Amino acid sequence: MAQFFVVVFAISAFIISYFLGTGFWASIGITIFIAIVCFVLLIRILARMGKDLPTDADAPSNGGERIEPPTSRRRGTVQQTFVEKVQNARVIIDYKDANKTETQRTVDVKNFDFYVNRDGTTIIVDLNTYCELRNAPRKFNYRRIIEASDAETGETIPNLGAWLWARRV
Known part of the structure; x- marks a missing residue:
């Protein structure tokens, strides 16, 4: 060289x-x-x-209050995404699909895709789940989730991202 x-x-x-x-x-x-x-x-x-650019070293340190809840706000281009596995994350979600059809699904979240934006906020992109309605794995766009509740207790989850972050493996 x-x-x-x-x-x-x-x-x-x-x-x-x-x-x-x-x-x-x-x-x-x-x-x-x-x-x-x-x-x-x-x-x-x-x-x-x-x-x-976010790095793997940055990713695990961001969480808690700095995780954005689902929002319909459009995002810019994502440079790099990360995947976090979760456990004990069975939730009921009210979801609006691409055709604007609202459905309620009970899902077991296996992992989620996210990135860290420039100000250090963790932005979740997709939930990779097992959907009980379809009896099959499904991917849900995080920003299309209208509301979520804990499937075990029925309690509404105010910030699904923070709730999932606390259940990382």
Whole structure:
């Protein structure tokens, strides 16, 4: 790999000396200067990109009050999602599908997909469940959940995301 960069460096020095009419050694100096500037710019770009992306180390630390409840608000593009497994998460959800049809389902949540936005809020995207009505695995879009309640106690769950986060394995 280093040989490749040496060849590219030498070729760029010849090209610069040809177009600028300078000697070979002067073109090497110009090439080094351009390489340093490009390297600094590349480092700055990569540093900015790293600030925007959630990491696995960030994911488990976010939760509790900072988990957003279901909302119909549209989201921007998601860079990276994570999956969290849950246990003892049998819930009754009032759900509105893509055709705006409302149904009530009793589901056993197996895991959920989420991401962490720029301000550190955990945003759940989908619930991967076993649906008792269909007797089959189903995926539910989190933002289409109207209301949820605990299937065992019947109590309304004010923030389903925080409730599920507390039941992570």
